[in-house]
Structure formats: structure tokens, C-alpha cells
Amino acid sequence: MSTQVPFTIEQFYKFLAEGKLMAAKCQKCGKIHLPPRPMCDNCYGQDFVWMEVSGKGKLLTYTTIHVAPQQFQSLVPYTVGIVELENGLKLPGMISGIPPEAVKIGMALKVEFKACDVGQTWPQWQRYCFKLT
């Protein structure tokens, strides 16, 4: 992967639109950043390389939202959680296709690169969600 591609949150979402879950590895100290950032918070290095990471993981915790901001109200109730990926990195997101009462901590989930359109004008990023593996 070219290092000319900026190591930014926006670029993370651009990769998602291509169906790739990408993290940035610091070349100096080896720390893997998800989301990527322009400077390593561990060693202050700025030399990164992109690496594709597994979208599979297990659910660390969850909640089902009943009172939502305006743009998400049509989805209520919806479940969100934090997933620990196979490499130890973590991502939060919606859990779809599973009834709230069936969601359990520790269940195996995987990233899916499409989700609801909530009619947002900015930022117009690709969304992701988590589904059963």
C-alpha cells in the first residue's frame, strides 16, 4: 500500500467503501492504530504502513438504544456494541440482523460493509455494522 495515502479517519472510511478494514502500523515502534492517525501516540513517529485487518471478532459489551437522536429514530430500537477483533483492536458499531434479546457478550461477529442510510449530509461515509459470523 502506498504511503502517499494519508493516515486519516476519512481514509479509513474510504477503504471501507472498497470493502477493506484497514489499520495503520507505525514503522518505528510497531504499534497498530485503528483508527489511523497522522502521528503515533506511542513514539511520535509519522512513518506508517497500511495493513488489512480481520473483520471477525467477539462482542465485548452492548446496549439497545430506545431514545435516539433524530437521524436514527426510524431505527429504534437498535443494538450497538463494542467488538474486539481477532488482532485485539476494538471497534464500536451497530449490531444488525440479531434480535436484541438474543445478543450476548462473547458472541462471534463480523464486520459487514453496508448499513443503514440515515440521510446524513456530512460526513457521507460508508457505514459498517456487525453481523453474526
Next chain:
Amino acid sequence: MGNQGLNGKPLVSIVSAGLSKFGKHEGLYARELFSYAAKEAFDRCPKLEPKRDVKAMFIGHMGEAYEHQGHTGSAVADWAGLLGVAATRTEAACASSGAALRSGIFAVLSGLADVVIVGGVEKMTHRSTSEVTEYLAMASDYPFEQFHGITFPGLFALMATAHMNAYGTTQEQMAKVAVKNHHNASLNPKAHLQKEITVDKVMESKMVAWPFKMYDCSLITDGASCVVLAKPELAAKYTDQPVHIVGSGQASDTIGLYERKSLTSLQATKTAAKTAYDMAAVSPAQVQVAEVHDCFTYAELMAYEDLGFCPVGESGALIDSGETCLGGRLPVNTSGGLKAKGHPVGATGTAQVYEIYLQLTGQAEKRQVKDAKLGLTHNVGGSGATATVHLYRSDA
């Protein structure tokens, strides 16, 4: 951080404090609301000449969105009769006035100002629940939390679910926090909700973000708080009953909950508490009364553990024991807390100071903790990306 070498020496002294009634104030702007808190603080301290003595103000205010109004520091100073004073708004989400207090301490300790006002204000009730939910969520990580529909109650619910899973904490134990704090608020004439509730009422209330029901959540409230700080050597000039701040800690953490090592505790609270305890040379067991950040019922249980009031995983047992109720070993949130007194976000940190000031000067009336001499406040911003912890001592 370690011991700061101060060993309980006062950093600053509180010589007065004021609080607006918390609740729904239709037709009042934030700056107008603050003037009520300032008026009470001025009236309590007749020897203070505000225009002469006050050299700086730090005002906690979280959001422009509520009133389309930023630049709150100067507006509040003007409406408090202090036009011309160096006034600055501080923002750290729901810890905005905890941060204002820290700024005030910095100002006095530096020697740049002998007397400063710290306080906070938020006007929220004129907005819809949906709007307030969105504005509060702005204190979380936008690209990964808000963007995926995660709300503020949702973030604390994620922590509560993890704690239930790890330690067997129950929804009923969380509900007991609400019952206790509503009872305390029923004794506080300035509280937003002055009514008792039961565990059943909590359990039957409308779901907000599982496992949190409506009665697990703090209130959308209008309110303002004001505290007058003075250099300790000058405190006697203003009052016979100064309350000394003897420990001050503040820490930060990742803005996104998902990046934290622990989902059941707040590292920022633990770090801030260690700094404050070391500075004051006291242990958690010595604290006699505490106002902790109970934005949601689980947040109070988490605070018990992070502040060292009980071992990790045993906060459910602590609320069951009744030790944190009025009359118990360590009464917590005697004011009614954010849960029932109300949570006008920018005002909350110094509203906690107001309650401890009343307690340590023997002015808490029906809520008075007998012979309280050492108090603690704990103010959290966002889902724990900021925390401030302060310790207070009265010598009377």
C-alpha cells in the same frame, strides 16, 4: 503523579457559594440564570465587594447549541455585575465546571489573583429530548460513536452491561442508587425532582438504553452554580467558616470508549483521585461525605470503585449495604445528585462543590451529615475522557 508534598495544606479556600434553583426555568437565558447563583454567593459573604475583590472568573458551559450562544464567560460576568473582570469559559463536557474549579485554583495558587469566581451554567429544558440527546452525544467520539448511533446513555449502558457480565451487578442494585438519590433530593429544596421513588418504579419506567430505564438517567435541567475562592491567607477576611480545598486532581482518557483498556472503570477518575488523595494526604476511608458523578445509576456504582470506597466489583454490595445513604458510613450524593437534583451539564461540577460547602459548614439542614469535616467531589466529562476529583476540609 505521587505525593505533591502539600500534605493537606490548603490550595485555596472557599469563602462563599451560591446555587440557582435546579429545574425548568422557562424564559430565562443561561446568563440570567447564573445571576441567581452569583446573587446567593454575594449575599452569603457580605464582606466581599465583588467589583473590587474578584479578579477572574472561570465559567463551565458545555454547549453553544442549546441557546445558539457561545462566548459565555463574558456574558455571564456582565450579568453577574462583574463587567470588566477577566472571564473565561471552560469546556470539558459535563466536567466543564470541574475544570473551571481547577482553573480557579491555578489562578489563585499562581498568585495572579487573590479572589476568583468559578461556576457553571446550562439551559437545557427548552429543547426536545431528541435535540438534547444529540447535543450531549457531541461529547463522545463523533466518527466512531455518534456516527453509528451511539448515544450518551448508550455509552454508560455499554459500561453497565460489561460490569453486570463481569461481576453479577444487577439492575435492581442500580435502581437503588436512584431510590437513594431521589430520597436525598426530597430533602433538598433546590433539587429538580423532590419526590421519592421505589425500585419497582425504576424497573417499570420507559427503556432508554438497555439496561437503563428513564429513572436510571439524570435529568435534563436548567441551573447555575457559583463558588468564591480566595487565597487561604485571606480567607478569614471574608468568612469565619472557610472550607479549604486540600486536594485537586484532573485527568484525561481516550474520547472513544472503545479504545479503553477497561469498560467497567474510568482510568481518568482513578488517576485524578490518586492525585487528589496524595495531595491531601488522606485515604478514601477518611472521606465523610461525597458528591459523585451519577449521570446514570451505574456511574455512581463505578465511582464507588474508582474512588476507592469499595473493592473492584463490590459496588453493588455497597449500595445494598445502605452505607452510602444518609445516616450511613459514607453518605454519597446528599444533594440528590445529578440523578434527582438535576444535571445542567456545565453547572454540575461546582453544584457538587456547593453541596459539600453546605455540608462542611453545617448548613445542609435535613441532609446534614453529622460532624462532616472531610468531603469529596467527583465530576466526569463525556464517557470518562475527563475527570476531576477534589477534596475539602473544614477546620471548624
